[in-house]
Amino acid sequence: MKSFRKVLHFNTPNRRNYLNITSLVNEALLESGIQEGMVLVNAMHITASVFINDDESGLHQDFEKWLEKLAPEKPHSQYLHNGYEDNADAHLKRQIMGREVVVAITKGKLDFGPWEQIFYGEFDGMRDKRVLIKIIGY
Amino acid sequence: MKSFRKVLHFNTPNRRNYLNITSLVNEALLESGIQEGMVLVNAMHITASVFINDDESGLHQDFEKWLEKLAPEKPHSQYLHNGYEDNADAHLKRQIMGREVVVAITKGKLDFGPWEQIFYGEFDGMRDKRVLIKIIGY
Amino acid sequence: MKSFRKVLHFNTPNRRNYLNITSLVNEALLESGIQEGMVLVNAMHITASVFINDDESGLHQDFEKWLEKLAPEKPHSQYLHNGYEDNADAHLKRQIMGREVVVAITKGKLDFGPWEQIFYGEFDGMRDKRVLIKIIGY
Numbered sequence: 001m002k003s004f005r006k007v008l009h010f011n012t013p014n015r016r017n018y019l020n021i022t023s024l025v026n027e028a029l030l031e032s033g034i035q036e037g038m039v040l041v042n043a044m045h046i047t048a049s050v051f052i053n054d055d056e057s058g059l060h061q062d063f064e065k066w067l068e069k070l071a072p073e074k075p076h077s078q079y080l081h082n083g084y085e086d087n088a089d090a091h092l093k094r095q096i097m098g099r100e101v102v103v104a105i106t107k108g109k110l111d112f113g114p115w116e117q118i119f120y121g122e123f124d125g126m127r128d129k130r131v132l133i134k135i136i137g138y
Numbered sequence: 139m140k141s142f143r144k145v146l147h148f149n150t151p152n153r154r155n156y157l158n159i160t161s162l163v164n165e166a167l168l169e170s171g172i173q174e175g176m177v178l179v180n181a182m183h184i185t186a187s188v189f190i191n192d193d194e195s196g197l198h199q200d201f202e203k204w205l206e207k208l209a210p211e212k213p214h215s216q217y218l219h220n221g222y223e224d225n226a227d228a229h230l231k232r233q234i235m236g237r238e239v240v241v242a243i244t245k246g247k248l249d250f251g252p253w254e255q256i257f258y259g260e261f262d263g264m265r266d267k268r269v270l271i272k273i274i275g276y
Numbered sequence: 277m278k279s280f281r282k283v284l285h286f287n288t289p290n291r292r293n294y295l296n297i298t299s300l301v302n303e304a305l306l307e308s309g310i311q312e313g314m315v316l317v318n319a320m321h322i323t324a325s326v327f328i329n330d331d332e333s334g335l336h337q338d339f340e341k342w343l344e345k346l347a348p349e350k351p352h353s354q355y356l357h358n359g360y361e362d363n364a365d366a367h368l369k370r371q372i373m374g375r376e377v378v379v380a381i382t383k384g385k386l387d388f389g390p391w392e393q394i395f396y397g398e399f400d401g402m403r404d405k406r407v408l409i410k411i412i413g414y
Contacts (some may be wrong), residue, residue: 044389068151113182134380242410251320
């Protein structure tokens with residue numbers, strides 16, 4: 001049994017962004033040399049998300065509008081969390097989109113369906129944030 | 139350390155369906171011969187879900203009504219994703235219900251509480267879709 | 277390869293509660309002696325959640341208000357599930373908050389970002405409920 005760890009760093013230009021990180025996870029998998037197992041990819045911060053969906057810009061705009069409807073950013077004062085901060089909505093949005101994904105590794109590759117892509121969902125950006133990749137297997 | 143992989147195929151009669159797949163995951167676990175470890179069960183498509191909840195038909199009708207309230211299918215034109223497609227709502231519903239579950243395996247069995255059952259949640263059905271089962275352990 | 281299993285027991289004073297269980301998961305990890313791998317922490321009941329977010333009381337009150345908006349408890353009669361029961365809302369709330377978390381283990385520790393804490397989210401409490409910790413690795 002082997003394990004492999006890698007940290008990705010992001011500093012997005014906007015408060016909210018969706019970044020396709022599939023190729024970065026593939027690189028880590030190649031570096032690991034692991035052929036069979038599982039990879040965990042998770043946001044290391046509680047105002048961001050890692051999720052799997054379609055890479056389609058219209059859909060990302062739909063996510064933005066939809067998440068703003070379910071957990072609106074403003075007014076900041078509607079949330080008790082926002083005493084000294086303004087990011088309560090980011091904590092809620094991340095619960096809908098999820099913290100992490102676990103993906104099967106088969107024959108040295110991400111074992112994906114035809115449209116699965118891994119995204120980093122940032123809900124409180126414009127500063128240094130991290131994503132953890134942990135692979136276990138053999 | 140061992141691993142085991144199996145793919146399940148579904149073609150549901152309706153656009154939205156909830157199927158209890160616990161017995162199919164149990165079968166795969168028996169085939170694998172793995173006694174201790176973890177099983178990942180995930181939708182291989184981005185308009186479907188694998189989740190764990192109660193097997194109760196009233197609850198499934200409640201899910202249907204609730205998901206339609208949070209991420210309504212129609213009008214299709216409300217979503218930018220729906221240029222040539224009509225399934226943006228399915229991409230959103232799956233974020234709420236989740237892509238995957240990870241279940242502990244203990245003494246050769248799914249290590250479940252009294253009411254836990256694994257479901258395939260289809261949000262854009264009436265065509266061939268797949269679910270991946272990946273087991274690692276010993 | 278090794279595995280370790282532990283069950284936590286809870287009986288919360290209120291219908292809905294958020295408990296920080298990070299130290300309990302850390303204890304289990306120490307007991308396991310596992311240095312590299314993954315830990316799965318999941319609710320064993322379908323009206324509760326295990327999730328990772330910030331340990332901040334204002335935020336927990338925001339969760340309470342927000343989940344009541346998205347999946348209100350009352351009137352109980354709005355849900356078909358509530359024939360003999362009154363907890364349909366708890367089944368829905370748990371879908372938003374999630375059943376489980378998977379956390380990387382690196383050098384014998386939970387491999388966490390600066391603010392990550394593990395919570396047990398109870399949505400139908402005042403009775404005995406359980407959380408499963410399963411660790412695999414070496």
